[in-house]
Amino acid sequence: MFHTVNSNRNRSEPILQLLLDAGATADVRLAGITWGQGFKWETTFFDVTPISYAQLGLLPQVQRREEDIDHNIRLRLKASGRAVPPLTNIPNRYLAPKGVK
Numbered sequence: 520m521f522h523t524v525n526s527n528r529n530r531s532e533p534i535l536q537l538l539l540d541a542g543a544t545a546d547v548r549l550a551g552i553t554w555g556q557g558f559k560w561e562t563t564f565f566d567v568t569p570i571s572y573a574q575l576g577l578l579p580q581v582q583r584r585e586e587d588i589d590h591n592i593r594l595r596l597k598a599s600g601r602a603v604p605p606l607t608n609i610p611n612r613y614l615a616p617k618g619v620k
Contacts, residue, residue, distance in 0.1 A: 529587035535594065545569055545599035554581065570595045 526532070539545065551565045552572065564575055573591040576583030596603045 527583070529584070529591070532587075532591070535591065539594060539598040543598070545595050570599070 549567045551563055552567050553563045555561045573588055575581055576588040593603050
C-alpha cells in the first residue's frame, strides 16, 4: 500500500484506487521507512502513515509531482473517513513560472 501512494509519475494510482475500493486500511503506522537505502540520498523517515508517506513525495530526494501528492493525500484522507480540507495551495506552487498551474 505504501509504495502505491508514492509511485514514480503516479503510475500505480489505479492500484492504489483498487486497494482503497477493496477496503485497504488507510490509517496504519510504521515505525520507519528507509528511502534509497545504500544510495547517497538515503533517508530514514519515522512514524510513517500512508498519508505522511504521500507527503514525503514533496521532498527533493523523492522527486514526485506536487499535483500527484495532493491527489493521493485526498484519496487517503477520504478512505480513512477523515475530512478532506480544501488543499488549494499545492506546496511550492508559488515557485512555478507565472501562468503555470
